Amino acid sequence: MTATEREAGKPPASTRSTRSPWALAGALAVLALVALDVAAVPAVLPSVRVELGTSTSGVLWMQDAFLLGLALALALLVKAGALLESRVVVAGGVAAFMGGALLASTADGSATLVAGRALQGAGSAALILAALESLAGCVSSFSRITGRNSTSTAGAPDRRTPLVAAAL
Numbered sequence: 001m002t003a004t005e006r007e008a009g010k011p012p013a014s015t016r017s018t019r020s021p022w023a024l025a026g027a028l029a030v031l032a033l034v035a036l037d038v039a040a041v042p043a044v045l046p047s048v049r050v051e052l053g054t055s056t057s058g059v060l061w062m063q064d065a066f067l068l069g070l071a072l073a074l075a076l077l078v079k080a081g082a083l084l085e086s087r088v089v090v091a092g093g094v095a096a097f098m099g100g101a102l103l104a105s106t107a108d109g110s111a112t113l114v115a116g117r118a119l120q121g122a123g124s125a126a127l128i129l130a131a132l133e134s135l136a137g138c139v140s141s142f143s144r145i146t147g148r149n150s151t152s153t154a155g156a157p158d159r160r161t162p163l164v165a166a167a168l
Helices: 003-008 019-052 056-083 086-105 110-146 161-167
Strands: none
Touching (some): 056 110, 086 110
């Protein structure tokens, strides 16, 4: 540690993380992609309904299939994420999301579109978990670099830390 770093209160260069800003940007981009996927579909559903000749309940399934796939996969992947390597979960999530997008974009009927949206939701679950894991890594990197930690005064992890990471 140089004298100027000590005076400025900066940590030594060897402990600074260059990964955190990029990990944070990637995690936020993933979360924005998922939010866009949820928010953009209702805008085009009326034209999809006319094009595919679907009933109102079919249109509702097109929107809800994504959220159903997301919720079911999220519950399963929380356990699988503890057992599998993170890269495997992310690769599976990307493959499922892209496969679902391809299936939904080439759908010639409402059933195929619903299946594609459900597969996209399942892929999104894996991507969300990876993004939150990355955000948690950014928080721990920040703690390590600044000397502040996310623990309460008793030394136990602060219960607000996951909520802050999810809010980001």
